[in-house]
Amino acid sequence: MREGFRKELKELKAEVVAIGRSVVERTRDAVRALVDGDVDLAAQVIAADDELDSRCLGIEEHSLEIIATQFPVARDLRLLHSLAYISMHFERMGDLAVNISKAARRTADRRGPQTLYDLIQAQGNLVHRVLEAMLEALEKKDLELAHKLPDLDEPIDHLFKQFFRELARLQDEEDIEWASSMVLASRYLERIADHAVDIGERIVYMVTGEFESIGEAEETAEEASAE
Protein backbone atom coordinates (compact mmCIF):
# COMPACT_ATOMS: atom_id res chain seq x y z
CA MET A 1 0.00 0.00 0.00
CA ARG A 2 2.93 2.35 -0.57
CA GLU A 3 3.23 3.39 3.09
CA GLY A 4 6.74 4.80 2.65
CA PHE A 5 5.58 6.90 -0.28
CA ARG A 6 2.63 8.31 1.68
CA LYS A 7 4.89 9.17 4.61
CA GLU A 8 7.24 10.96 2.24
CA LEU A 9 4.35 13.03 0.81
CA LYS A 10 3.19 13.90 4.30
CA GLU A 11 6.66 15.03 5.36
CA LEU A 12 7.08 17.08 2.20
CA LYS A 13 3.82 18.86 2.85
CA ALA A 14 4.77 19.50 6.49
CA GLU A 15 8.02 21.07 5.31
CA VAL A 16 6.16 23.36 2.88
CA VAL A 17 3.84 24.45 5.70
CA ALA A 18 6.90 25.08 7.90
CA ILE A 19 8.47 27.21 5.16
CA GLY A 20 5.19 29.10 4.90
CA ARG A 21 5.24 29.68 8.65
CA SER A 22 8.73 31.12 8.33
CA VAL A 23 7.58 33.43 5.52
CA VAL A 24 4.78 34.71 7.74
CA GLU A 25 7.29 35.48 10.51
CA ARG A 26 9.72 37.20 8.16
CA THR A 27 6.98 39.36 6.70
CA ARG A 28 5.89 40.37 10.19
CA ASP A 29 9.51 41.15 11.18
CA ALA A 30 10.11 43.14 8.00
CA VAL A 31 7.08 45.34 8.70
CA ARG A 32 8.17 45.81 12.31
CA ALA A 33 11.69 46.75 11.17
CA LEU A 34 10.21 49.32 8.79
CA VAL A 35 7.81 50.85 11.29
CA ASP A 36 10.26 50.86 14.21
CA GLY A 37 13.29 51.79 12.12
CA ASP A 38 14.99 48.67 13.49
CA VAL A 39 18.00 48.06 11.23
CA ASP A 40 19.14 44.98 13.19
CA LEU A 41 15.84 43.24 12.68
CA ALA A 42 15.94 44.24 8.98
CA ALA A 43 19.41 42.72 8.71
CA GLN A 44 18.18 39.46 10.25
CA VAL A 45 15.38 39.12 7.70
CA ILE A 46 17.83 39.80 4.86
CA ALA A 47 20.41 37.34 6.22
CA ALA A 48 17.86 34.56 6.61
CA ASP A 49 16.81 34.64 2.96
CA ASP A 50 19.48 32.27 1.64
CA GLU A 51 18.30 29.55 3.96
CA LEU A 52 14.69 30.09 2.86
CA ASP A 53 15.73 29.91 -0.80
CA SER A 54 17.56 26.66 -0.29
CA ARG A 55 14.63 25.11 1.59
CA CYS A 56 12.31 26.08 -1.29
CA LEU A 57 14.73 24.62 -3.80
CA GLY A 58 14.85 21.48 -1.67
CA ILE A 59 11.07 21.12 -2.06
CA GLU A 60 11.32 21.41 -5.81
CA GLU A 61 14.14 18.87 -6.00
CA HIS A 62 12.41 16.45 -3.69
CA SER A 63 9.15 16.71 -5.67
CA LEU A 64 11.02 15.94 -8.87
CA GLU A 65 12.71 12.94 -7.29
CA ILE A 66 9.39 11.55 -6.14
CA ILE A 67 7.84 12.13 -9.57
CA ALA A 68 10.77 10.36 -11.24
CA THR A 69 10.82 7.37 -8.91
CA GLN A 70 7.26 6.84 -7.68
CA PHE A 71 5.16 7.76 -10.73
CA PRO A 72 2.53 9.54 -8.68
CA VAL A 73 -0.85 10.15 -10.29
CA ALA A 74 -4.16 11.86 -9.49
CA ARG A 75 -4.28 13.48 -6.04
CA ASP A 76 -0.71 12.49 -5.22
CA LEU A 77 0.52 14.10 -8.42
CA ARG A 78 -1.60 17.19 -7.82
CA LEU A 79 -0.22 17.45 -4.30
CA LEU A 80 3.39 17.24 -5.45
CA HIS A 81 2.90 19.63 -8.32
CA SER A 82 1.08 22.08 -6.05
CA LEU A 83 3.69 21.87 -3.30
CA ALA A 84 6.45 22.68 -5.78
CA TYR A 85 4.44 25.65 -7.03
CA ILE A 86 3.54 26.86 -3.57
CA SER A 87 7.16 26.72 -2.43
CA MET A 88 8.05 28.86 -5.44
CA HIS A 89 5.50 31.43 -4.25
CA PHE A 90 7.01 31.26 -0.76
CA GLU A 91 10.45 31.91 -2.18
CA ARG A 92 9.19 35.04 -3.93
CA MET A 93 7.28 36.17 -0.84
CA GLY A 94 10.54 35.80 1.09
CA ASP A 95 12.26 38.00 -1.48
CA LEU A 96 9.56 40.63 -1.02
CA ALA A 97 10.08 40.52 2.76
CA VAL A 98 13.77 41.13 2.05
CA ASN A 99 12.85 44.11 -0.12
CA ILE A 100 10.72 45.55 2.67
CA SER A 101 13.68 45.07 5.03
CA LYS A 102 15.95 46.91 2.62
CA ALA A 103 13.41 49.74 2.55
CA ALA A 104 13.52 49.67 6.36
CA ARG A 105 17.29 50.08 6.23
CA ARG A 106 17.09 52.99 3.79
CA THR A 107 14.45 54.85 5.80
CA ALA A 108 15.64 54.11 9.33
CA ASP A 109 17.67 57.30 9.81
CA ARG A 110 14.70 59.60 9.61
CA ARG A 111 11.01 59.73 10.57
CA GLY A 112 8.26 60.71 8.19
CA PRO A 113 4.65 61.49 9.03
CA GLN A 114 3.17 59.05 11.56
CA THR A 115 0.03 58.48 9.46
CA LEU A 116 2.10 56.67 6.86
CA TYR A 117 3.69 54.40 9.47
CA ASP A 118 0.23 53.68 10.82
CA LEU A 119 -0.98 52.81 7.35
CA ILE A 120 1.94 50.46 6.72
CA GLN A 121 1.39 48.78 10.08
CA ALA A 122 -2.32 48.37 9.35
CA GLN A 123 -1.50 46.92 5.96
CA GLY A 124 1.03 44.58 7.60
CA ASN A 125 -1.61 43.37 10.05
CA LEU A 126 -4.04 42.61 7.23
CA VAL A 127 -1.34 40.78 5.27
CA HIS A 128 -0.59 38.75 8.38
CA ARG A 129 -4.26 37.77 8.54
CA VAL A 130 -4.28 36.63 4.87
CA LEU A 131 -1.09 34.63 5.33
CA GLU A 132 -2.38 32.88 8.44
CA ALA A 133 -5.61 31.98 6.65
CA MET A 134 -3.66 30.73 3.62
CA LEU A 135 -1.46 28.53 5.81
CA GLU A 136 -4.44 27.08 7.60
CA ALA A 137 -6.21 26.38 4.29
CA LEU A 138 -3.08 24.62 3.06
CA GLU A 139 -2.56 22.61 6.18
CA LYS A 140 -6.18 21.49 6.50
CA LYS A 141 -6.99 21.43 2.76
CA ASP A 142 -9.79 23.83 3.67
CA LEU A 143 -11.52 24.85 0.43
CA GLU A 144 -13.91 27.25 2.10
CA LEU A 145 -11.05 29.16 3.68
CA ALA A 146 -9.08 29.12 0.41
CA HIS A 147 -12.08 30.74 -1.29
CA LYS A 148 -12.14 33.49 1.36
CA LEU A 149 -8.59 34.65 0.61
CA PRO A 150 -9.56 37.18 -2.12
CA ASP A 151 -11.95 38.88 0.32
CA LEU A 152 -9.22 39.08 2.92
CA ASP A 153 -6.88 40.49 0.29
CA GLU A 154 -9.20 43.24 -0.88
CA PRO A 155 -8.68 45.76 1.99
CA ILE A 156 -4.93 45.43 1.50
CA ASP A 157 -5.24 46.70 -2.04
CA HIS A 158 -7.40 49.56 -0.76
CA LEU A 159 -4.80 50.50 1.83
CA PHE A 160 -2.16 50.53 -0.87
CA LYS A 161 -4.24 53.04 -2.84
CA GLN A 162 -4.83 55.06 0.29
CA PHE A 163 -1.09 55.10 0.82
CA PHE A 164 -0.73 56.82 -2.55
CA ARG A 165 -3.30 59.43 -1.65
CA GLU A 166 -1.50 60.17 1.61
CA LEU A 167 1.78 60.52 -0.24
CA ALA A 168 0.22 63.05 -2.59
CA ARG A 169 -0.42 65.27 0.43
CA LEU A 170 3.25 65.36 1.33
CA GLN A 171 4.88 68.75 1.16
CA ASP A 172 7.68 69.52 -1.23
CA GLU A 173 10.26 69.53 1.49
CA GLU A 174 9.59 65.86 2.33
CA ASP A 175 12.36 63.48 1.48
CA ILE A 176 11.54 61.92 -1.89
CA GLU A 177 13.79 58.92 -1.37
CA TRP A 178 12.11 58.18 1.94
CA ALA A 179 8.68 58.49 0.35
CA SER A 180 9.46 56.22 -2.55
CA SER A 181 10.94 53.58 -0.25
CA MET A 182 7.76 53.62 1.80
CA VAL A 183 5.49 53.34 -1.21
CA LEU A 184 7.55 50.46 -2.53
CA ALA A 185 7.29 48.71 0.83
CA SER A 186 3.53 49.13 0.68
CA ARG A 187 3.52 47.67 -2.78
CA TYR A 188 5.66 44.70 -1.69
CA LEU A 189 3.17 43.97 1.07
CA GLU A 190 0.32 44.08 -1.39
CA ARG A 191 2.24 41.64 -3.65
CA ILE A 192 2.85 39.24 -0.76
CA ALA A 193 -0.90 39.06 -0.20
CA ASP A 194 -1.47 38.49 -3.93
CA HIS A 195 0.85 35.50 -3.74
CA ALA A 196 -1.26 34.17 -0.89
CA VAL A 197 -4.37 34.41 -3.09
CA ASP A 198 -2.54 32.58 -5.89
CA ILE A 199 -1.60 29.88 -3.40
CA GLY A 200 -5.30 29.66 -2.54
CA GLU A 201 -5.98 28.77 -6.19
CA ARG A 202 -3.30 26.09 -5.98
CA ILE A 203 -4.92 24.67 -2.87
CA VAL A 204 -8.26 24.47 -4.70
CA TYR A 205 -6.58 22.65 -7.61
CA MET A 206 -4.74 20.34 -5.24
CA VAL A 207 -7.97 19.28 -3.57
CA THR A 208 -10.46 19.30 -6.46
CA GLY A 209 -8.38 18.91 -9.61
CA GLU A 210 -10.09 21.99 -11.01
CA PHE A 211 -8.20 25.08 -12.12
CA GLU A 212 -10.33 27.86 -10.76
CA SER A 213 -9.72 31.56 -10.53
CA ILE A 214 -10.89 32.39 -7.03
CA GLY A 215 -10.13 36.10 -7.02
CA GLU A 216 -11.01 39.05 -9.20
CA ALA A 217 -8.67 39.71 -12.09
CA GLU A 218 -5.58 40.99 -10.42
CA GLU A 219 -5.04 44.72 -10.52
CA THR A 220 -1.39 45.56 -10.79
CA ALA A 221 0.27 48.13 -8.63
CA GLU A 222 0.93 50.16 -11.77
CA GLU A 223 -2.79 50.31 -12.47
CA ALA A 224 -3.50 51.28 -8.91
CA SER A 225 -0.94 54.04 -8.99
CA ALA A 226 -2.39 55.36 -12.23
CA GLU A 227 -5.75 56.04 -10.56
Next chain:
Amino acid sequence: MTDHALADHFREPVDDHGVKIAVRDLDFYYGDFHALTGIDIDIRERGVTAFIGPSGCGKSTFLRCLNRMNDLIPGTRVDGTITLDGEDIYGEGVDPVDLRRRVGMIFQQPNPFPMTIYDNVAFGPRLHGVKKKGELDEIVQKSLERANLWKEVKDIMDRNGLSLSGGQQQRLCIARVLAVEPDVMLMDEPCSAIDPTSVQKIEDLMAELKDRITIIIVTHNMQQAARVSDETAFFLQERMGEAAELVEFGRTAEIFTSPQDRRTEDYITGRFG
Protein backbone atom coordinates in the same frame (compact mmCIF):
# COMPACT_ATOMS: atom_id res chain seq x y z
CA MET B 1 -2.86 32.78 -16.78
CA THR B 2 -0.86 29.70 -17.62
CA ASP B 3 -2.97 27.65 -15.23
CA HIS B 4 -6.10 28.26 -17.18
CA ALA B 5 -4.47 27.58 -20.51
CA LEU B 6 -3.49 24.26 -19.01
CA ALA B 7 -7.03 23.67 -17.85
CA ASP B 8 -8.32 24.30 -21.37
CA HIS B 9 -5.78 21.86 -22.68
CA PHE B 10 -7.15 19.18 -20.39
CA ARG B 11 -10.70 19.84 -21.48
CA GLU B 12 -10.04 19.60 -25.19
CA PRO B 13 -11.94 16.75 -26.80
CA VAL B 14 -9.69 13.89 -27.89
CA ASP B 15 -10.43 14.43 -31.56
CA ASP B 16 -13.24 14.08 -34.02
CA HIS B 17 -12.65 10.40 -34.66
CA GLY B 18 -15.86 8.50 -34.89
CA VAL B 19 -16.98 5.61 -32.74
CA LYS B 20 -15.52 2.31 -33.92
CA ILE B 21 -17.00 0.01 -31.32
CA ALA B 22 -20.13 0.87 -29.36
CA VAL B 23 -21.11 -1.28 -26.39
CA ARG B 24 -24.51 -0.93 -24.79
CA ASP B 25 -25.77 -2.45 -21.56
CA LEU B 26 -23.49 -5.44 -21.82
CA ASP B 27 -23.71 -8.27 -19.31
CA PHE B 28 -21.51 -11.33 -19.51
CA TYR B 29 -21.88 -14.70 -17.81
CA TYR B 30 -19.62 -17.71 -17.35
CA GLY B 31 -22.35 -20.27 -16.66
CA ASP B 32 -23.99 -19.07 -13.40
CA PHE B 33 -21.32 -16.55 -12.70
CA HIS B 34 -22.29 -13.02 -13.64
CA ALA B 35 -18.88 -11.60 -14.64
CA LEU B 36 -19.66 -8.18 -16.14
CA THR B 37 -22.66 -5.92 -15.73
CA GLY B 38 -24.08 -2.87 -17.43
CA ILE B 39 -21.09 -1.97 -19.59
CA ASP B 40 -21.62 1.07 -21.81
CA ILE B 41 -18.66 2.36 -23.73
CA ASP B 42 -17.76 3.97 -27.05
CA ILE B 43 -14.32 3.06 -28.38
CA ARG B 44 -13.01 5.72 -30.71
CA GLU B 45 -11.61 4.95 -34.08
CA ARG B 46 -7.87 5.29 -34.68
CA GLY B 47 -6.78 5.79 -31.11
CA VAL B 48 -5.53 3.74 -28.23
CA THR B 49 -7.92 2.85 -25.45
CA ALA B 50 -6.53 1.27 -22.29
CA PHE B 51 -8.48 -1.00 -19.94
CA ILE B 52 -7.15 -0.96 -16.40
CA GLY B 53 -8.26 -2.45 -13.10
CA PRO B 54 -7.24 -4.96 -10.44
CA SER B 55 -6.84 -8.64 -11.29
CA GLY B 56 -10.18 -10.32 -11.78
CA CYS B 57 -11.98 -7.08 -12.61
CA GLY B 58 -13.20 -8.43 -15.93
CA LYS B 59 -11.13 -6.27 -18.27
CA SER B 60 -9.72 -9.24 -20.21
CA THR B 61 -13.13 -10.90 -20.27
CA PHE B 62 -14.57 -7.74 -21.73
CA LEU B 63 -11.75 -7.49 -24.27
CA ARG B 64 -12.54 -11.03 -25.43
CA CYS B 65 -16.19 -10.10 -25.91
CA LEU B 66 -15.08 -7.61 -28.56
CA ASN B 67 -13.99 -10.29 -31.04
CA ARG B 68 -16.12 -13.10 -29.66
CA MET B 69 -13.17 -15.03 -28.32
CA ASN B 70 -15.36 -15.97 -25.36
CA ASP B 71 -17.59 -17.93 -27.76
CA LEU B 72 -14.89 -20.57 -27.65
CA ILE B 73 -15.54 -21.13 -23.92
CA PRO B 74 -18.58 -23.37 -23.32
CA GLY B 75 -21.37 -21.98 -21.13
CA THR B 76 -20.67 -18.31 -21.69
CA ARG B 77 -23.45 -15.84 -22.48
CA VAL B 78 -23.57 -12.25 -23.62
CA ASP B 79 -26.51 -9.85 -23.11
CA GLY B 80 -26.60 -6.36 -24.57
CA THR B 81 -25.09 -5.20 -27.83
CA ILE B 82 -21.66 -4.63 -29.29
CA THR B 83 -21.47 -2.96 -32.66
CA LEU B 84 -18.44 -2.62 -34.92
CA ASP B 85 -18.92 0.20 -37.42
CA GLY B 86 -22.59 0.11 -36.48
CA GLU B 87 -23.01 -3.61 -37.13
CA ASP B 88 -23.96 -5.98 -34.30
CA ILE B 89 -21.05 -8.41 -33.96
CA TYR B 90 -23.29 -10.97 -32.25
CA GLY B 91 -25.92 -10.58 -34.95
CA GLU B 92 -27.12 -13.37 -37.17
CA GLY B 93 -24.95 -14.09 -40.13
CA VAL B 94 -21.79 -12.68 -38.58
CA ASP B 95 -18.91 -15.06 -39.19
CA PRO B 96 -16.74 -15.10 -36.02
CA VAL B 97 -13.69 -16.03 -38.09
CA ASP B 98 -14.13 -13.02 -40.33
CA LEU B 99 -14.82 -10.88 -37.24
CA ARG B 100 -11.51 -12.01 -35.73
CA ARG B 101 -9.73 -11.00 -38.92
CA ARG B 102 -11.18 -7.52 -38.58
CA VAL B 103 -10.57 -7.48 -34.83
CA GLY B 104 -7.18 -9.12 -34.29
CA MET B 105 -5.70 -10.09 -31.00
CA ILE B 106 -2.28 -10.08 -29.35
CA PHE B 107 -1.78 -12.13 -26.20
CA GLN B 108 0.42 -11.85 -23.14
CA GLN B 109 2.66 -14.71 -24.20
CA PRO B 110 3.88 -14.30 -27.78
CA ASN B 111 2.46 -17.28 -29.65
CA PRO B 112 4.12 -17.63 -33.06
CA PHE B 113 3.18 -20.76 -34.95
CA PRO B 114 5.94 -23.38 -35.06
CA MET B 115 6.81 -22.51 -38.63
CA THR B 116 9.07 -20.08 -40.48
CA ILE B 117 8.90 -16.34 -39.92
CA TYR B 118 7.61 -15.96 -43.48
CA ASP B 119 4.90 -18.56 -43.06
CA ASN B 120 3.79 -17.07 -39.77
CA VAL B 121 3.01 -13.76 -41.47
CA ALA B 122 1.70 -15.36 -44.67
CA PHE B 123 -0.61 -17.66 -42.72
CA GLY B 124 -3.60 -15.32 -42.49
CA PRO B 125 -3.49 -14.03 -46.08
CA ARG B 126 -3.18 -17.62 -47.39
CA LEU B 127 -6.19 -18.61 -45.30
CA HIS B 128 -8.09 -15.76 -46.89
CA GLY B 129 -7.17 -16.92 -50.38
CA VAL B 130 -4.02 -15.04 -51.36
CA LYS B 131 -1.98 -17.53 -53.35
CA LYS B 132 0.37 -15.64 -55.63
CA LYS B 133 3.95 -15.68 -54.36
CA GLY B 134 4.65 -12.08 -55.39
CA GLU B 135 1.55 -10.82 -53.66
CA LEU B 136 2.30 -12.79 -50.50
CA ASP B 137 5.90 -11.54 -50.48
CA GLU B 138 4.66 -8.00 -50.62
CA ILE B 139 2.15 -8.49 -47.80
CA VAL B 140 4.74 -10.24 -45.62
CA GLN B 141 7.33 -7.50 -46.10
CA LYS B 142 4.84 -4.69 -45.59
CA SER B 143 3.44 -6.29 -42.43
CA LEU B 144 6.89 -6.89 -40.97
CA GLU B 145 7.87 -3.31 -41.81
CA ARG B 146 4.76 -1.97 -40.10
CA ALA B 147 5.58 -4.13 -37.08
CA ASN B 148 9.12 -2.66 -37.08
CA LEU B 149 10.63 -6.13 -37.42
CA TRP B 150 11.57 -6.26 -41.10
CA LYS B 151 15.16 -5.02 -40.71
CA GLU B 152 15.87 -7.61 -38.04
CA VAL B 153 14.47 -10.63 -39.91
CA LYS B 154 14.70 -9.91 -43.64
CA ASP B 155 17.71 -12.19 -44.05
CA ILE B 156 16.39 -15.01 -41.87
CA MET B 157 12.86 -15.39 -43.18
CA ASP B 158 13.09 -19.15 -43.33
CA ARG B 159 14.02 -19.52 -39.68
CA ASN B 160 11.48 -20.77 -37.21
CA GLY B 161 9.46 -17.97 -35.60
CA LEU B 162 10.10 -19.55 -32.22
CA SER B 163 13.85 -18.95 -32.60
CA LEU B 164 13.35 -15.19 -32.18
CA SER B 165 13.65 -13.36 -28.84
CA GLY B 166 10.47 -12.79 -26.83
CA GLY B 167 10.16 -9.18 -27.91
CA GLN B 168 10.72 -10.10 -31.57
CA GLN B 169 8.19 -12.92 -31.30
CA GLN B 170 5.63 -10.44 -30.01
CA ARG B 171 6.29 -8.12 -32.97
CA LEU B 172 6.03 -11.14 -35.27
CA CYS B 173 2.59 -11.82 -33.81
CA ILE B 174 1.69 -8.18 -34.44
CA ALA B 175 2.90 -8.53 -38.05
CA ARG B 176 0.78 -11.67 -38.37
CA VAL B 177 -2.29 -9.73 -37.24
CA LEU B 178 -1.45 -6.77 -39.50
CA ALA B 179 -1.10 -9.07 -42.53
CA VAL B 180 -4.87 -9.54 -42.67
CA GLU B 181 -5.52 -5.78 -42.55
CA PRO B 182 -7.53 -5.59 -39.34
CA ASP B 183 -9.56 -2.53 -38.29
CA VAL B 184 -9.02 -3.16 -34.62
CA MET B 185 -6.21 -4.74 -32.63
CA LEU B 186 -6.92 -6.05 -29.14
CA MET B 187 -3.83 -6.41 -26.97
CA ASP B 188 -4.11 -8.40 -23.75
CA GLU B 189 -1.11 -7.52 -21.58
CA PRO B 190 1.16 -7.56 -24.63
CA CYS B 191 4.26 -6.37 -22.78
CA SER B 192 4.17 -8.19 -19.48
CA ALA B 193 6.33 -11.10 -20.66
CA ILE B 194 9.02 -9.18 -22.55
CA ASP B 195 12.12 -7.14 -21.73
CA PRO B 196 12.03 -3.31 -21.30
CA THR B 197 13.69 -2.50 -24.64
CA SER B 198 11.12 -4.60 -26.45
CA VAL B 199 8.36 -2.95 -24.42
CA GLN B 200 9.59 0.39 -25.70
CA LYS B 201 9.52 -0.89 -29.28
CA ILE B 202 5.98 -2.18 -28.92
CA GLU B 203 4.81 1.06 -27.35
CA ASP B 204 6.41 3.03 -30.21
CA LEU B 205 4.74 0.69 -32.63
CA MET B 206 1.34 1.30 -31.07
CA ALA B 207 1.83 5.05 -31.52
CA GLU B 208 2.58 4.49 -35.21
CA LEU B 209 -0.22 2.01 -35.84
CA LYS B 210 -2.98 3.98 -34.19
CA ASP B 211 -3.15 6.35 -37.15
CA ARG B 212 -4.59 3.47 -39.15
CA ILE B 213 -6.18 1.08 -36.72
CA THR B 214 -8.05 1.17 -33.46
CA ILE B 215 -6.08 -0.31 -30.58
CA ILE B 216 -7.40 -1.54 -27.27
CA ILE B 217 -4.89 -2.61 -24.66
CA VAL B 218 -5.41 -4.35 -21.35
CA THR B 219 -2.55 -3.57 -19.04
CA HIS B 220 -1.66 -3.93 -15.38
CA ASN B 221 1.04 -1.37 -15.84
CA MET B 222 -0.53 1.97 -15.08
CA GLN B 223 2.42 3.96 -16.38
CA GLN B 224 2.05 2.10 -19.65
CA ALA B 225 -1.65 2.94 -19.83
CA ALA B 226 -0.79 6.58 -19.15
CA ARG B 227 1.98 6.58 -21.78
CA VAL B 228 0.30 4.86 -24.68
CA SER B 229 -3.41 5.52 -24.50
CA ASP B 230 -5.69 8.36 -25.49
CA GLU B 231 -8.58 7.16 -23.37
CA THR B 232 -8.67 4.95 -20.32
CA ALA B 233 -11.40 2.76 -18.89
CA PHE B 234 -11.27 1.59 -15.28
CA PHE B 235 -13.04 -1.67 -14.42
CA LEU B 236 -13.71 -2.91 -10.93
CA GLN B 237 -15.28 -5.86 -9.22
CA GLU B 238 -16.40 -4.18 -6.04
CA ARG B 239 -16.83 -7.38 -4.03
CA MET B 240 -15.76 -10.96 -4.57
CA GLY B 241 -18.43 -12.90 -6.45
CA GLU B 242 -20.15 -9.78 -7.77
CA ALA B 243 -20.22 -8.73 -11.39
CA ALA B 244 -17.55 -6.26 -12.42
CA GLU B 245 -18.50 -2.89 -13.84
CA LEU B 246 -17.00 -0.04 -15.80
CA VAL B 247 -16.40 2.59 -13.12
CA GLU B 248 -14.93 5.41 -15.15
CA PHE B 249 -14.01 6.10 -18.74
CA GLY B 250 -12.39 9.27 -20.04
CA ARG B 251 -9.38 11.00 -21.48
CA THR B 252 -6.22 9.40 -20.17
CA ALA B 253 -4.70 12.75 -19.19
CA GLU B 254 -7.75 13.49 -17.07
CA ILE B 255 -8.02 10.04 -15.53
CA PHE B 256 -4.41 10.25 -14.37
CA THR B 257 -4.60 13.80 -13.03
CA SER B 258 -8.17 14.34 -11.88
CA PRO B 259 -10.26 11.17 -11.92
CA GLN B 260 -13.91 11.80 -11.11
CA ASP B 261 -14.60 8.62 -9.16
CA ARG B 262 -13.01 8.04 -5.78
CA ARG B 263 -12.53 4.31 -6.59
CA THR B 264 -10.52 5.17 -9.71
CA GLU B 265 -8.42 7.59 -7.69
CA ASP B 266 -7.78 5.02 -4.95
CA TYR B 267 -6.79 2.37 -7.47
CA ILE B 268 -4.45 4.40 -9.64
CA THR B 269 -2.74 5.99 -6.64
CA GLY B 270 -2.04 2.52 -5.26
CA ARG B 271 -4.41 2.69 -2.30
CA PHE B 272 -5.80 -0.73 -3.19
CA GLY B 273 -5.53 -3.39 -5.84
